[in-house]
Amino acid sequence: MQRIKFLASLLNPQLNNDNFKCVLDIGSDHGHLLKIAFENKYISKAIATDNKILPLEKAKNNLKGYDVSYFLSDGFKDIPLDTAYDACVIAGLGGITIQNILTLAFKNNNAKYILGPNDHIYDLRNFLCNNNFKIIDEHIVYEKFYYIIIVAVQGNMKLSKKELYTGIYLKNKPLAKDYFNNLIKILSNINLTCDKITKQKNDILIKYYLNY
Numbered sequence: 001m002q003r004i005k006f007l008a009s010l011l012n013p014q015l016n017n018d019n020f021k022c023v024l025d026i027g028s029d030h031g032h033l034l035k036i037a038f039e040n041k042y043i044s045k046a047i048a049t050d051n052k053i054l055p056l057e058k059a060k061n062n063l064k065g066y067d068v069s070y071f072l073s074d075g076f077k078d079i080p081l082d083t084a085y086d087a088c089v090i091a092g093l094g095g096i097t098i099q100n101i102l103t104l105a106f107k108n109n110n111a112k113y114i115l116g117p118n119d120h121i122y123d124l125r126n127f128l129c130n131n132n133f134k135i136i137d138e139h140i141v142y143e144k145f146y147y148i149i150i151v152a153v154q155g156n157m158k159l160s161k162k163e164l165y166t167g168i169y170l171k172n173k174p175l176a177k178d179y180f181n182n183l184i185k186i187l188s189n190i191n192l193t194c195d196k197i198t199k200q201k202n203d204i205l206i207k208y209y210l211n212y
């Protein structure tokens with residue numbers, strides 16, 4: 001629950017500068033994140049969405065008594081266009097899926113996007129930079145694996161190739177050293193048996209990670 005609790009804590013008005021009026025959770029599954037946020041009084045209104053009926057039914061059951069609207073929807077596709085939200089969580093999904101979902105995010109809102117990709121972090125950062133999103137913070141959570149949480153808003157930003165791999169907000173985060181050392185270890189192990197071209201590519205990444 002470490003990851004989910006951390007994601008919920010990003011909705012806590014006492015720890016952040018925001019007091020979100022309505023949180024949209026895309027891929028809410030059984031609604032655990034929203035339940036923690038409601039129970040701790042971080043939020044008072046939410047929208048739970050999933051592209052599968054069963055998880056959405058479980059969420060309805062788990063979130064009984066709270067002010068929640070539900071949509072069976074692939075990403076934003078079947079969420080009514082006039083739906084208002086000022087925070088949007090998309091977590092526990094692949095980075096490419098999150099990227100695909102964000103292509104239909106409602107434009108011209110001031111919402112904060114809290115993104116928890118399971119993989120393809122580089123691609124997601126690259127997508128955000130090229131699609132009018134600006135990353136405003138990143139976090140690392142450890143629960144069996146290291147997870148990167150990206151916080152973004154609509155806006156503009158440019159990142160260098162190195163920054164797309166390392167992010168620019170992880171430097172001083174508590175788990176940064178462990179996270180990057182772990183990536184270096186994985187690449188160094190691959191380098192023991194891989195071909196020359198892969199090793200050259202990995203060596204560039206190792207350099208980036210050493211100098212995060």
Ligand SMILES: C[S@@+](CC[C@H](N)C(=O)[O-])C[C@H]1O[C@@H](n2cnc3c(N)ncnc32)[C@H](O)[C@@H]1O
Nearest residue numbers: 026027028029050051052055073074075091092
């Ligand atoms: C692994 S769970 C993650 C649940 C929770 N968000 C978390 O961070 O733990 C992924 C959920 O997203 C749903 N999902 C997958 N693709 C989706 C999409 N394109 N749109 C909406 N929900 C999606 C799945 O049905 C599943 O319930």
